[in-house]
Amino acid sequence: MMTLELMKSTLETLEMVTVSSLFSVLLGLPLGVLLVLSRPGGLRPRSALYRALDAIINVFRSLPFLVLMIMVFPLSRLVTGRATGTTATIVPLAVAAIPFVARIMEQSLLEVDGGVLEAGLASGAKISQLVWTVLIPEALPALVNGITITVINIIGNSAMAGAIGGGGLGDLAVRYGLYRREPFMLYISVAIIIVLVQLVQWLGGYLERRLRRDGKVTVSA
Amino acid sequence: MRLLTVKNLRKTFAQEKEAIHAVNGVSFHVDKGEIYGLIGLSGAGKSTLIRCLNLLERPDSGEIWFDGIDLATQSEAVVREKRREMGMIFQHFNLFMRKTVEDNVAYPLRIAGRERHEIKKRAHELIDYIGLSKYTRAYPAELSGGQKQRVAIARALALNPKLLLSDEATSALDPVNTELVLSMLRQVVQDFGIGIVLITHQMEVAKALCGRVAVMENGLIIEENDVETLFLSPKHQATRRLIRGVEDTFAVKHSGAITAGNIYRLGFRRESVRRPLISHISRKYNVDINILAGDINVLQTGDVGYLVVSFEDAGDEEGALKALRENGVELVPLTAEDAVNHL
Numbered sequence: 001m002m003t004l005e006l007m008k009s010t011l012e013t014l015e016m017v018t019v020s021s022l023f024s025v026l027l028g029l030p031l032g033v034l035l036v037l038s039r040p041g042g043l044r045p046r047s048a049l050y051r052a053l054d055a056i057i058n059v060f061r062s063l064p065f066l067v068l069m070i071m072v073f074p075l076s077r078l079v080t081g082r083a084t085g086t087t088a089t090i091v092p093l094a095v096a097a098i099p100f101v102a103r104i105m106e107q108s109l110l111e112v113d114g115g116v117l118e119a120g121l122a123s124g125a126k127i128s129q130l131v132w133t134v135l136i137p138e139a140l141p142a143l144v145n146g147i148t149i150t151v152i153n154i155i156g157n158s159a160m161a162g163a164i165g166g167g168g169l170g171d172l173a174v175r176y177g178l179y180r181r182e183p184f185m186l187y188i189s190v191a192i193i194i195v196l197v198q199l200v201q202w203l204g205g206y207l208e209r210r211l212r213r214d215g216k217v218t219v220s221a
Numbered sequence: 222m223r224l225l226t227v228k229n230l231r232k233t234f235a236q237e238k239e240a241i242h243a244v245n246g247v248s249f250h251v252d253k254g255e256i257y258g259l260i261g262l263s264g265a266g267k268s269t270l271i272r273c274l275n276l277l278e279r280p281d282s283g284e285i286w287f288d289g290i291d292l293a294t295q296s297e298a299v300v301r302e303k304r305r306e307m308g309m310i311f312q313h314f315n316l317f318m319r320k321t322v323e324d325n326v327a328y329p330l331r332i333a334g335r336e337r338h339e340i341k342k343r344a345h346e347l348i349d350y351i352g353l354s355k356y357t358r359a360y361p362a363e364l365s366g367g368q369k370q371r372v373a374i375a376r377a378l379a380l381n382p383k384l385l386l387s388d389e390a391t392s393a394l395d396p397v398n399t400e401l402v403l404s405m406l407r408q409v410v411q412d413f414g415i416g417i418v419l420i421t422h423q424m425e426v427a428k429a430l431c432g433r434v435a436v437m438e439n440g441l442i443i444e445e446n447d448v449e450t451l452f453l454s455p456k457h458q459a460t461r462r463l464i465r466g467v468e469d470t471f472a473v474k475h476s477g478a479i480t481a482g483n484i485y486r487l488g489f490r491r492e493s494v495r496r497p498l499i500s501h502i503s504r505k506y507n508v509d510i511n512i513l514a515g516d517i518n519v520l521q522t523g524d525v526g527y528l529v530v531s532f533e534d535a536g537d538e539e540g541a542l543k544a545l546r547e548n549g550v551e552l553v554p555l556t557a558e559d560a561v562n563h564l
Contacts, residue, residue: 118277119315122386123329123376124305133332138319211319 002185005172010192012086013168016158017196020093021151027094028101028150029143031057033131035106043117043127053102060099065157068096069164084165093154093161101150108142109135141211148204152197159193169193222253224384224416225274230283230293232269243269244280245440251384251416256406258431258448259420260463266440267420271388274418275307276300288383305333308377312389314369316361322348322372323357329379347375351405367398374405378413385409387419391426403429424463428452428520436460452518452525453488454551461486464518464527482511482531483538488551489526499528502544507536529555 035053038046060068069092073083076091112135120134136143162170169189177186232244243266251257259267272278274285276292285292288306290299308329316325327344335343348357351371353364361369370390377385387406391399407430410417421427427434427448435445438459444451455461489498494517503510510530517526532538546552 113315115311115313115315116317119309119311119317119373119376120328120332121277122275122304122307122309123332124301124380125332126301129332133328134317138317140319 006185006188006192009167009169009172009189013155013158013162013170013193013196016086016090016093016161016166016168017151017154020090020097020158021147021154023090023094024097024101024150024154025147028098029105029136031098031102032105032109033135035102036109036135037127037131043130057099057102060096061103063096065092065096065160066164068092069161086167089158089161089166089168093157096157097150097154100153101146104146104149105143108139108146111142112138141208144204144208144211148200148208151200151204155193155197155200223250224253224255224287225251225418226284226286227274228284228286230270230273230285231281232273232278233281242266242440244273246283247437247440247442249435249442249445251418253383253416254410254414255433256410256417256419256431258427258434259418259437259442260422260424260427260434261420261437262422262459262463265437267422267437268388270437271386271418271420274386275304275309305329305380306382307384307386308380308382309386309388310370310373310377310390312392314361314366314373314393316369316372316376318361321358321360322353322364325361325372326375326379328376333380343379344375347378348372350378351375365398366394367401370394370398370402371405374402374409378409381413383415385415385417387417387421389421390419392421392423399426400429406430422463428518430521432521436463447522448520449490449522449525452520452527453490454486454553456553464516482533484513484529484531484555485542486553486555487528487530487545488553489528490549490551491523491525493549494524494526496548498545498548498550499530502541506538506541506544508538508541509533510541 031053035050036042037044038050038053040047040050042050063071069089072092072095075095076088077083079091080088082088116138117130117134120130125133158166158168159170159173162168162172163174165171169192173186173189176182176184176189227250228248230244230247231242234241234243245266247266247270249257249259259270261267269278273280276285280293283293288303290303292300292303295303317328320328323341323344326347327340330340330343345354345357348354351374353368353371353375356364356368361372364372373390385406390406391402394402403426406417406419409415417430419426419430431448433445434448434451435442436451436457436459437443438457444455444457444460451460452464455464499510499512502508509532511533513529513531515526515528517524532541542552
């Protein structure tokens with residue numbers, strides 16, 4: 001029975017984390033690109049757009065996740081039909097992560113040397129082509145690193161979401177550890193979360209190292 | 222055949238306190254098969270100028286006639302098309318670090334939407350041409366500076382451009398690699414009959430490569446000539462400063478001794494550069510000639526040399542000068558101050 005509950009909660013956490021990570025990157029990366037292009041001195045400076053985006057992102061990033069989650073309840077209900085539960089919790093997780101991802105992608109993309117972008121333009125590339133063929137590929141190791149950090153962040157938030165009806169391992173830990181005073185289940189859920197974070201960290205690190213190696217010396221004659 | 226005609230080009234950058242006129246009304250032209258050099262010290266505006274030519278920087282006013290149209294008035298889409306006719310290489314190579322040599326060279330073709338097999342064929346052809354077939358699958362980080370610049374040249378040539386823009390392409394290279402890249406550029410002009418606009422602060426580069434050279438200062442072309450005439454009789458102090466070799470620092474250091482006598486800059490061209498003219502004239506006209514500085518420059522078109530001399534209280538100075546002129550020597554009188562500050 002306990003094993004079954006553990007499995008169920010782990011799967012819930014995995015679902016929440018995977019789906020919300022996916023959505024946050026899908027929406028956060030374009031925002032990051034938009035920030036880089038529209039910033040003053042960017043390839044398509046749009047001062048008003050940049051300032052607006054910048055401000056909105058800062059506001060959302062200053063909200064504590066718990067507060068944001070409660071604020072997003074109506075949106076969750078709109079999207080999933082419910083305010084609580086695993087599927088509903090994906091909405092606040094993604095909403096909280098999008099501005100974070102946007103900022104982190106922006107920073108990673110800014111690392112790409114301006115001269116390299118110029119070489120792309122001088123080769124006849126459109127801005128849209130430049131984004132796909134130079135900007136993102138050249139920044140890829142840093143982007144992967146950013147995504148790793150994001151996923152780990154979301155794992156943390158998903159545990160917190162569990163406490164207010166989100167399900168998953170956080171929910172399990174609160175129910176057993178706090179209400180039932182059964183520390184064993186608490187420790188087990190904590191252990192699984194730690195293992196998850198380690199796995200993501202390892203995988204992300206491995207991918208990043210592999211990608212970085214491409215741009216560096218691979219052979220010595 | 223005229224490739225590029227630039228008319229009265231201007232570009233101003235608004236700074237907090239004052240506007241900086243980086244390019245302040247520049248006109249020149251480049252022909253097919255010609256290497257045109259724009260030389261100047263840093264801050265002269267040459268980088269801005271070359272970036273205006275392919276509209277990486279939008280000029281404020283002026284005309285850029287290329288391929289029958291004035292690029293300065295064209296839409297982004299037209300400019301993009303024309304950039305394919307205009308390759309560019311950079312001081313820091315600007316290769317795509319996460320693409321292989323092959324993918325770097327193939328990039329302009331890929332962007333232009335060429336067929337896959339055509340892209341591959343052309344890329345391999347060019348990598349062969351630059352002599353780096355061994356490195357087709359290597360990444361730029363595995364290459365030396367000279368090799369990187371050769372890859373960049375191949376990339377710039379991918380779409381068979383008519384014109385190549387070279388932005389300080391050898392400034393980050395050691396002398397050996399500089400020579401390699403220079404001879405490759407020379408080869409490219411010969412093999413493909415393109416034109417090159419080259420900006421540099423190294424007179425060595427202009428000397429080794431260019432037919433015509435323009436000297437830039439404060440956003441203006443202050444002097445333009447074929448490289449031989451420029452070396453023979455530079456009109457401006459800035460030009461002389463660029464021509465001056467390290468040997469002259471000695472003369473500058475000890476120029477406190479220059480007081481008496483008239484100072485001249487003597488330019489020797491091919492015929493006169495090898496003859497012992499000075500000692501001959503010194504004997505014949507009974508003049509004492511003090512040599513303050515000098516150098517011989519090996520140019521594309523032939524050797525030219527110069528001396529900075531002062532005539533110490535002498536016999537027939539007029540006769541000596543006349544004889545020098547008759548022997549094809551270019552005479553430029555210098556003031557003592559000129560000589561001290563700008564030999």
